[in-house]
Amino acid sequence: MKKSVWWVFLVLWYFCVVSCGSVPTKEGEALFNQAPIVWSVDDQKNIEEPEETEFWLADYFDLFVTRSMTRTLELRTDQPALDTNALDEVPNSSWFTNRIGVRKLTSREMARGSNENGPPELPLVVTKGKVLGGNPGFFVKDRRGKLFIIKFDTKRNPEQETATSVIVNRIFWALGYNVPSDTVFHFCRKDISVSEKATQKNKLNEKIKMTDENLDNILKQSPELKPGCYRASASEFLDGVPKGGFSAEGTRPDDPNDQIPHEHRRVLRALQVFSAWTGHTDIKTENTLDMYVNEGGRKYLKHYLVDFGEALGAHASEKERYEDGWEHLFDWDKQLLYFLSFGLWKRPWEDRKDTKWKSIGPFVSKPFDPEAWKEVYPFWPLHEATDEDLYWATKLIMRFNRADLQAIVKEGQLSNPEASEYLVETLLKRRDAIAKAFLYKVSPLDYFRMKEGRICAVDLGQAAGLSEKSTLQRMDSEGKKVEAEFPTAKEGDLCFPLLKKMGYAKDRLRIVVDAPVQRFLPLLELHYVNRERPKILGLIRKLP
């Protein structure tokens, strides 16, 4: 054979191995230890006060050009998330607290979120002008001496940003993220004054005195409820010292608690699903915040997500950008494709329409493709999300029901009830589209527990209505031969006997969707110890 043919074979073999390679777990090898499942990570140890980080405009060039190119050269492959426990769940940490994922939240809890002190109490004193962000605003101290950041709607879209910031804030709180306390409130010009010491920065980055005229100029840009009265969103200052946003990649060098590269944190990867669901396209380092807190005598960095005002279509509406959620601002491959296709290809988002309410941007359930969803500025953890990460996030959003969302949306204080109902309906439809897209990428078998000497679990696909009927297949150690079958009950519940083998056991399980269309889902490997009191040790959610 010619040399070139050998080279072709070699390259083909090489890429086959690269793409198909896997690590099967060997029979008899104990993968998990028998310690309790880790549900809380101690990343709140005392640390020295870190430096404040800043995000510069040049960093956008890095995102779209330099890092986009160098990431391609890194030949990145799927890496499992590193902040998960043996059950492939995310333990509590300075990044995340399990809330709706582990328990039912009441509507009251959902509506309250992290808001403990309520909106600002009048009168207000302006202490500082706001520099960053697209919308006008300032910092105030209320009657109680509490500090808030105040932001307004644009005249073009009254209620939009203020409602959105609160609604999406509550959703992210319920999901488990650290978020500030955001509320919608109203005030009149007579209720607010400018402190003698108030300052703002001019475009030369110089601190200058803030005057009543400056305040009036900011208020002039906002819609009036009645002459001299305004609607605004208030975000209460977080406890601690702000230390800038967390980076999308790597760890923070001056935080010894930060051991896991951010792109490998599931809580950040899962934002791919959560942001897609809520249309939070403006997810970026600038909208995150590390606070140096003192809790229980320990000083450490707590990681927050902030500023959700551009979600629910608001960013698309503000920037007149209907590709929002479909393309990065500079999406080299897609835009090259558009150029080469001479406009003959109708881009999927071109059917996207504005809603009939100015308070809601083009936040729609159709067209909506969860798998194609993209943020405006590349946020690298989203690009690292594996099927397991997407599944986990989907599982969480499936926990929200209509009553939950109604309670949350009510906090946005939209004046038109139809608009509120539309938001709830759209969130539900987008949730279902996400479930359809991601639940079957891995085995949807979940919530394992031991019950009367049997293993019980739930087929989340069936529970979510994706299948009418399904069967659990117990496979042999090779994962090829079916050893037993157990039909699922209504709602996806099922219980099945343990393997007869005593000691450390690996149970290879597969869900087969029987109806409406037969479909074999990926294998899951459940590890448990079979003894007098059997115990689940861990699982591998997706086997090749």
Next chain:
Amino acid sequence: MWVRVRRLTIIALLFTIQGASAVAKDPPSLLSERDTFFTDFQLGVSSGSGPSESRGWQTPPKEPFSQKLLVVPRVVLAIPKFVLNLIFQPLLALGRVIQKHAVIEHVMDFLYNDSRTLGIVPTAKLASGVGLSGGAKLKYKSKPHGKGGNEAHLETRWGKYRHHFYEAAYEGKVFEGMPIRFSSRARLESYPLLRFYGYGDVDTGKNGPLLGPRDSNVFTRYREDRFLAVLKGEIETETESEFLKPGFSLIYNDRDYAGKIGNHNPDPSIEKVYNPSQIKGFSQNVKTLEVTGDLELDFVDYPGQPSEGHEFSGFFGGVPTQSGIGYFHYGFEEKVFINLYRKNRVLLLRGMLEAVDGSEERLPFFALPRLGGANRLRGYPTDRFRDERVGVGTLEYHYPVHQYVMGELFFEGGTFSKTYSDLGSDWKFGGGFGFLIGTKEDLKFKLDFAYGDGYQFSLSLNPTEAFYRRERQL
């Protein structure tokens, strides 16, 4: 015992059980009825925050073989990655420093500030084939902040194409209450590298010296020094969607084709090929005053990237006979924008005609309409053809690429002749593609790549406008 109690307490805290609440099921079914999960697991707290501590591995899984195989290509690709970082990281660092110290804002504030009425604006222009020119403009406006008011400027520019350029200009409403906007400018400038290919397109193979302009078509260059003074008046009647702008222009030129400026001697010189005495107007101190009536109609939906409507511009006038030179001069251009799909797939049809009329003895070479360049027949270099009548037809298709970028495909045909009866007998065709950069409201610039007489590249601020700044080019 206390350990168990502690664990149970933490579990209770972590999973606050809220009691089963029947929640109405919405399509499709949810998991809401299963309120609390994982309660039968003991709560483990990892001692550290590292990746391996929470996963509970007894034997951590080995790295997949595929990862090992990727080591070699990753090492190889680390080299270009290193090079990219070497190039870009210093630039990024510089960008951060610039932003941190608001360098650009400080420079801008020093040069030009909206709150002031006087400012300095640096200018730069890069033209295909003729290189870079740069300069500065001293601007004055009667009203700070925003639009409106009267404006004046002094500008100077130097470069290869335009050797020097000094301009004083004023624009504004002279008479308050009258809807007329006046603009005037006086300019002294020198172009050392203008092109001349003779008249028409006669290719006899002859190559001078002492050819007549219609004897053969040969590429040459010539230098023009001139003083230009323009007075332009525009009556503005603007409605919400339509725009009508009648006006007039008085254009005075004092041209000189015999000056010697610096080292910019054109090559190949016009004098080496053609007989200057046969080229009417190619001499010293040629003075003309052109008077025209102008009309602009604008019925497009968006000024930056129109999707529907049409635009018309035209002028009629001439140069009264003086010093042996005199002619009529007129032209029109009509552009029709047809919305093909969703207002972002747009077809542009353009027709343009420009002509001079008069006795050949009184018709100077510089007055002849020309073809070629960014606004007239893009597949050909600037001023490639000149004759008494020229016409261009354009078919251009715009389509979306990015929020601020439209792609375009175009095909153009240009014709020129001495008489109307011959117009259309010889066509030159060109086509290509390009990008329109800007918003619907404000087109910033246009990049064109065209093929006709070889490959041509042009960057223009005035796409497909044959008479763009006509009065300044005459």
